Amino acid sequence: MAELDASELLAISEYVEDGARRAAEGAYPLVREHALALQKRWQDNARKTAGRHGKHYPRSITSEQIYAEDAAIWEIGPDRARKQGSMGEGFEYGGPYQPPHLDGQRAAVATEPEFNAAVDAFARTLL
Known part of the structure; x- marks a missing residue:
């Protein structure tokens, strides 16, 4: 008769289950x-670059x-529902009359x- 010892496998x-x-x-x-x-950081950067016209941004x-x-997922960025949140794209990437501020990129x-x-x-x- 053969005996199999699986105690180490168990x-x-x-250990793997506990690590997970x-x-x-x-x-x-x-x-x-x-x-x-x-x-x-993004907010701090924006305070420095937004100027008076973006004081709420x-x-x-x-x-x-x-x-x-x-998974642990978080989304960070301007909320369009908040005051001046819809201006986020213009502040971040610039436009025809404004250079990009890149506040979010610098923060990231x-x-x-x-x-x-x-x-x-x-x-x-975990190791």
Whole structure:
């Protein structure tokens, strides 16, 4: 009669399941923290570049969680429903009489390395 010992396989399975659970629990606060940092940077940049004609524009920049069962997704940018939110495209990309301000792009470039480092550090805790 042959005996098969699957205890190590079961231990690996439990370890992987625990890692997946910890990843799911940790992803939301990590992404939220950096989404809010991106929003604040974008608003700060917009305050410096919008001038008097765009004094309400920085407050139109919001962050919102997008529902997903298997991902942590946030959307950051001007909300058209808010005062001067519809001017976001013109401020960001410019127009015939205004150069692009690139407030959102500069905020994203500044936030990206911090976000990537946080994801890397978090992933290492799962190993």
